[in-house]
Amino acid sequence: MSAPTTHRTAEEIGRTGTGPRPLPPLGETREVPLPDVTTTTLPNGLRVLAARRSGVPMVEMRLRVPFAVPGDTADPAFTARAELLSSTMLTGTATRDRVGIDDELASVGADLGVAVDPERILVHGSGLAAGLPVMVGVLADVLTAAAYPDPEVVRERERLVERISVARAQPSTVAREALQRKRFGSHPIALEMPTGEAVAAVEAIEVRALHRAGVVPRGSTLVLVGDIDPDAAISAVTEQLAGWTSSARAHELGAPPMPAPSDLELVHRAGSVQSQLRLSAPAPRREDPRYAAFQLANLVFGGYFSSRWMENIREDKGYTYSAHSGVEFLPGGAVLGVETDVASDVTAAALLETRYELGRMTAVPPTVDEIDAARRYAIGSLLISLDSQGGLASTLAALDADGLSIDWLRERPVRLEAVTPEEVAESALEFYAPSRFTGVVVGDAEVVGPRLRALGGISTGGIA
Structure with a gap:
């Protein structure tokens, strides 16, 4: 008969007589x-990337069509038409109405959606792998014969106006729009959401004309990832999208100016009980040799929960629930964003601590332990993000838009493992100096203004 055992707590299990049990070292992820990616360009100019990722009998689809306004200045009317186009593209064709499209996709467990931003239109969807021919057939019909029926456009126009009204009442939307204006001025990339008035003025005939002129294959990219045979999938796409043609090329967004260092702009939002802090500075792009070191420096500063900034203003000071820093990739460049929301009475204190942590990155470089923790997080989160078909499809589409292939992903852990503490310190010094930043603070200026102005580096802006 075995001797009776006593229950041990997790803390007891994790300790020895001489102290906590050491964690075993992590092996390097090389x-x-x-999967391999099969890439081809169809006769109509469409670039197709297909990869087999088995595991579940599904397929993910991402069609990226560059869809920027002509010229280098934002056009509110174009943005309104583009937004309404994305909302109504799937409402009917010459042979299918909205219900017919939904029913045909549902018959193979599929769905499609459309999104738009200043750079591109994205048609995204997923479905049973066996139903890929049906998905592509519906997509082909929409691309070549989307009807934008007047009643559907009117209905969606009214809904879109209402959604815009609701969104514009949200502090996060106000802060985002103010930051984009501060960073990019009148460049088209700054105008991410149209006004309700501009949308209300759009007619169905304008949406149809915009589709004919801008939704074109040349310069566009289709990504397919799933339990598919890549060659067979490309053959099906070639056959079914043969009728999608145009002599025009999809219009790429021109590179915006990078944000210049300047005072933070205080944007008045009367009666607000919270403030939105949004800081920004130029950052390296993915293909930049400094990017791996920058990524680790960013994680140490504010890129994940155990970062310095989060520990300071959330865990230690209790100023916020969430604080985050990260990179946005733009045509020809990239920007670092630093953002958090805090109560009005601690706005100045939170900004002070944010500037302190930025300065500490340059004066007190990340330690070896901080870098190793960030490195483990970066590699682990990369593996998790690419584990699903949808994650891989979205990442391939984003990389292809930047001229990068799947090899960039394969080599990523090696580059992260190779980064030295000295390189992270150099990156922190180069990219995190407080003097490099600009941005906005959105809040009740009468409440937060006096203390902010006492800190310096604050200019009075507009009214939200």
Whole structure:
């Protein structure tokens, strides 16, 4: 008969007589397990990327069509038409109405959606792998014969106006629009959401004309990831999208100016009980040799929960529930964003601590332990993000838009493992100096203004 055992707590299990049990060292991840990608350009100019990722009998689809306004200045009317186009593209064709499209997709467990931003239109969807021909057939019909029926456009126009009204009442939307104006001025990338008035003025005939002129294959990219045979999938796409043609090329967004260092702009939002802090500075792009070191420096500063900034203003000071820093990739460049929301009475204190942590990155470089923790997080989160078909499809589409292939992903862990503490310190010094930043603070200026102005580096802006 075995001797009776006593229950031990997790803390007891994790300790020895001489102290906590040491964690075993993590092995190096030398390569991300990724499939081969078959790439081809169809006769109509469409670029197609297909990859087999089995595991579940599904397929993910991402069609990216560059869809920027002509010229280098924002056009509110174009943005309104583009937004309404994305909302009504799937409402009917010459042979299918909205219900017919939904029913045909549902018959193979599929769905499609459309999104738009200043850079591109994205048609995204997923479905049973066996139903890929049906998905592509519906997509082909929409691309070549979307009807934008007047009643559907009117209905969606009214809904869109209402959604815009609701969104514009949200502090996060106000802060985002103010930041984009501060960073990019009148460049088209700054105008992410149209006004309700501009949308209300759009007619169905204008949406149809915009589709004919801008939704074109040349310069666009289709990504397919799933339990598919890549060659067979490309053959099906070639056949079914043969009728999608145009002599025009999809219009790429021109590179915006990078944000210049300047005072933070205080944007008055009367009666607000919270403030939105949004800081920004130029950052390196993915293909930049400094990017791996920058990524680790960003994680140490504010890129994940255990970062310095989060520990300071959330865990230690209790100023906020969430604080985050991250990179946005733009045509020809990238920007670092630093953002958090805090109560009005601690706005100045939170800004002070944010500037302190930025300065500490340059004066007190990340330690070896901080870098190793960030490195483990970066590699682990990369593997998790690419584990699903949808995550891989979205990442391939984003990389292809920047001229990068799946090899960039395969080599990513090796580059992260190779980064030295000295390189992270150099990146922190180069990219995190407080003097490099600009941005906005959105809040009740009468409440937060006096203390902010006492800190310096604040200019009075507009009214939200």
